[in-house]
Amino acid sequence: MKGGLGAAALALACCLPVPAFADALTGQTQQQATNWPAILMFGVFVLATLGITRWAASKTRTTADFYTAGGGITGFQNGLAIAGDYMSAASFLGISAQIFADGYDGLIYSTGFLVGWPIILFLLAERLRNLGRYTFADVASFRFAQTPVRLFAASSTLAVVLFYLIAQMVGAGQLIKLLFGLPYSYAVVIVGVLMTLYVLFGGMIATTWVQIIKAVLLLGCATLMAFAVLASFGFSPDALFARAVEVKTALASEAGADAATAAAKGRSIMGPGNFIKDPVSAISFGMALMFGTAGLPHILMRFFTVPDARAARKSVLWATGWIGYFYILTFIIGFGAIVMVATEPAFLDPATGALRGGGNMAALHLADAVGGDLFLGFVCAVAFATILAVVAGLTLAGASAVSHDLYASVLRKGQASSEDELRVSRRTVLVLAVVAILLGVLFENQNVAFMVSLAFALAASGNFPVLLLSVLWKGCTTRGIVWGGSIGLTVALVLTVLSPAVWVSVLGHDTAIFPFTSPTLFSMPLAFFTIWLVSRLDRSGRAAVDRGGYLEQRVRSETGIGAATASTH
């Protein structure tokens, strides 16, 4: 029955909406037998991170400690934490699964995810550090009227965070059935409760260290697996590729293909396949990945945790290096899975010939194949820890938007005391945790595949144009920012709903009204254009103040004079 695998993999590849896989582990999974080694090792991780949270709690006194770890994270540590935020469970399981199914196409995703980082560094990272204190809205509203810009920034932060959060919660639920053999609802509650403990008591210090530990564990696991795969081919990638082509060819001919078709099928994993159907979708999706990274609130807030612009710069270099290294590892892991998992009956469902536990299991079966039960348990625990750490970061970003932007800046006009602001922040964490748990339960059986790519599209169409123009263009005004950002967000949201991933896959219509996979090619330029047009036409008194404030903002963003400094501990 092995022959069914090629077909199953093909079916999987066809029904996965293109941007789908980004973060959410999608599709329903069957609950597996209870996996005790994995549960034990996850327990050890939880104990260690709770210990860190306790330590962090003793150091978290001021709002600066809570939001940004007092600016005391080094460039290297921050680089690891950023990489941790980015290397989510589905980057690991999803990309290796994609490579397991289609080969080369998975690499195209990886490049898209990486290339946003240089852009952040060249245009934004140091300026963010010099202008901001706690949230990216500090930067976006620097010289503008506080209330409207903060309202916009807080809404867009919450929108991005919520979509990302739903994808993560549903992913966690599916993973725990798969990895630990526990019911879905357990995962949602475990993630909700632990994340609350980290953020509530440990603030940014705990959130950062949980992320650093997880990043190190994940990089370690992936390195071991890739090393084991390469070692069994005498460290010759070409031998690995050759064997993978043989395996895919054999699977295709067992599935009933004639020799020529089977050979073509085998070779197809070595080049681009169906990933890109039309150039417009390709470019649009590429733009969402590249520029969306520069607009994700939970990523942007990490630039305020370092002491100065120099450390911010260094952290991007480390992050880019680790993320790039990680994607190269997943490429090897995916091909390793073709060779070692697809040929092994133990990993296949005897009834269907498909991968036991679903397509996203490729990397985990490979862990079993190269390292046995204990290593499998370890990798499972790390995969779950990954979701937990990412969710904690998202929650902190959402809580900061509510307490710092909405409460302290809009409601109290900057007059709130540090204690009041902290109290609101902590209450928001509790509310967000409850919301995350409820949404996780609510969306259990929904197809949430589109949500991560939607979060990227919103970030690229709302936050990125707003940030870039407010920092670099003198003529930009409050009105321009609010109109342009809101239109970018709205159009990205509406076009996503009308696109195949939602209109057809979720809502069940026959054909999509908006035929492309990502709205960004349209919504992002529209946001830039609207900011430009509205600002140019803005003759209000406020516009004069906005333009007049540019000089001071520019000097500070370029030199760091007057920038918030690290709090002394």
Add this chain to the structure above:
Amino acid sequence: MKGHEDVESENDTAMSLAEIASDPRYRELVRRRARFGWILTGVMLVVFFGFILVIAFRKDLLARPIGDATTTWGIPVGLGVILVGIVLTGLYVLRVNRDFDPMVEAICKDAAK
């Protein structure tokens, strides 16, 4: 950097912001650093979207094997895009540390006097 911490107080630097803004060293810094940043941004955009366009229009180029090997040109090209990203960030950090940080420090030092 240390230069920044000399200027703890928010607004009363001895040199006004307008004076800094008209300082020729500041103008030179801003002009050169902005140009450097945009050039690198351009390179990254061309490399990535070039890659995407080749996939969109000439897939076969990337599916072609290198010599007699199974490895195709697509592998070094795809990994190359990732490496270019890392190398460009490295270049940026090196150049800014070496050339631009001392300029910023000099300006901040005078401003604090």
